[in-house]
Amino acid sequence: QSALTQPASVSGSPGQSITISCTGTSSDVGNYNFVSWYQQHPGKAPKLIIFEVTNRPSGVSNRFSGSKSGNTASLTISGLQADDEADYHCCSYAGSSTVVFGGGTKLTVL
Amino acid sequence: QLQLQESGPGLVKPSETLSLNCTVSGGSLSSTIYYWGWIRQSPGKGLEWIGTIFYSGNTYYNPSLKSRVAISVDTSKAQFSLTLYSVTAADTAVYFCARRPMAAPGALHAFDVWGQGTVVTVSS
Numbered sequence: 441q442s443a444l445t446q447p448a449s450v451s452g453s454p455g456q457s458i459t460i461s462c463t464g465t466s467s468d469v470g471n472y473n474f475v476s477w478y479q480q481h482p483g484k485a486p487k488l489i490i491f492e493v494t495n496r497p498s499g500v501s502n503r504f505s506g507s508k509s510g511n512t513a514s515l516t517i518s519g520l521q522a523d524d525e526a527d528y529h530c531c532s533y534a535g536s537s538t539v540v541f542g543g544g545t546k547l548t549v550l
Numbered sequence: 551q552l553q554l555q556e557s558g559p560g561l562v563k564p565s566e567t568l569s570l571n572c573t574v575s576g577g578s579l580s581s582t583i584y585y586w587g588w589i590r591q592s593p594g595k596g597l598e599w600i601g602t603i604f605y606s607g608n609t610y611y612n613p614s615l616k617s618r619v620a621i622s623v624d625t626s627k628a629q630f631s632l633t634l635y636s637v638t639a640a641d642t643a644v645y646f647c648a649r650r651p652m653a654a655p656g657a658l659h660a661f662d663v664w665g666q667g668t669v670v671t672v673s674s
Contacts, residue, residue, distance in 0.1 A: 441612065443596065443598075446596075474660070476660035476661070485646055485664040485665065485666055486646070486664060488657065488660055488662050491657035492658055495657070531597070531599075531661070537585070537602060538599070538602075541589075541596055541597040541598060543595070543596040544596035
């Protein structure tokens with residue numbers, strides 16, 4: 441069970457859109473529609489923002505959207521805001537009740 | 551609403567055993583549609599899934615930690631616990647407990663409620 445691969449960092453200006461990728465294998469991301477994304481501000485616990493690839497929990501802005509193609513899932517944040525600056529983590533179900541996380545991506549809003 | 555709270559020693563010596571508890575309030579640990587899990591985050595690193603338990607006691611562990619980990623549940627105390635044996639400096643991390651739905655209508659296999667985390671340092 442290897443960690444999912446995410447870029448270490450991405451950046452964008454306010455109002456722009458950015459996309460964070462999350463690459464796994466045919467044993468996790470490619471085989472299940474159970475990819476979730478988490479936003480984590482410094483010193484805080486992660487917050488669920490996307491589940492089951494594309495779904496948003498109640499209260500999460502529709503500026504956050506998720507997608508998947510093959511073994512790669514993606515998180516897109518549109519209309520970047522200063523408060524979006526945070527770490528973002530992806531997670532995938534990997535079968536047999538196990539899950540695997542990505543290494544995390546630091547988003548900087550310029 | 552549901553709240554999770556981690557507790558336990560903040561400092562553990564190398565080769566000793568790390569023990570943490572997660573207390574569940576505002577909801578039931580005995581629900582049939584949730585797993586309860588432990589996740590950790592080493593300094594400056596990403597999240598790492600440690601393991602998960604069902605209220606019945608069924609457990610599932612990260613293969614890389616399986617030989618050193620045990621998770622247990624005590625529904626009478628509304629707690630589930632993490633035990634990590636033979637710790638080293640590499641086990642220094644923030645440890646989170648979290649809820650993970652395993653059946654509808656929840657966010658399947660996503661961690662939807664988290665504790666605030668507790669810092670554990672392994673050092674002599």
